Amino acid sequence: MLVELRQAGSEALLDRLDLENAPQPGRWLETEEQSFLVLQRRHRYTLRNGRYEISSVALLVKPQIRPADAQRWRHGWVIGDPDCRFNARSPLLRCAVWPEGPCDNCTHRELR
Structure with a gap:
């Protein structure tokens, strides 16, 4: 096609x-x-x-180059940790608190 x-x-x-x-x-x-x-x-x-x-x-x-921490989640892609409360669950934006990331070093990281 x-x-x-x-x-x-x-x-x-x-x-x-x-x-x-x-x-x-x-x-x-x-x-x-x-x-x-x-x-x-x-x-x-x-x-x-x-x-x-x-x-x-x-x-x-x-x-756009796919970020290293992008991962498949449910029906699409997510940047960062989708289990974090502040994650946007989007391929465009990581989170509201620390959009530059990475999620591993974030002090605001907490589970939903």
Whole structure:
């Protein structure tokens, strides 16, 4: 399937890839040269024989290297410790108290 990588905000075309499964928002996509965080996914359809079929997918991405402490949690990715009370449970933000991290050295760390 044709997947277009577009810059989030400006929607400038960054690259076109042929992928079997396009990643969902909140996940990282790593190519040979770069790493991207997928923020939004848009489907494009064509009408063939009276039925709509998916023809391509446009991913709005942000160039970003996956942090070392990012981990899979439930249905997506989380930066830091998801069991901490202050963790945002998001691939974009670690926590409200100490967003730069890492969680290991945080004095405010406590379980939910």
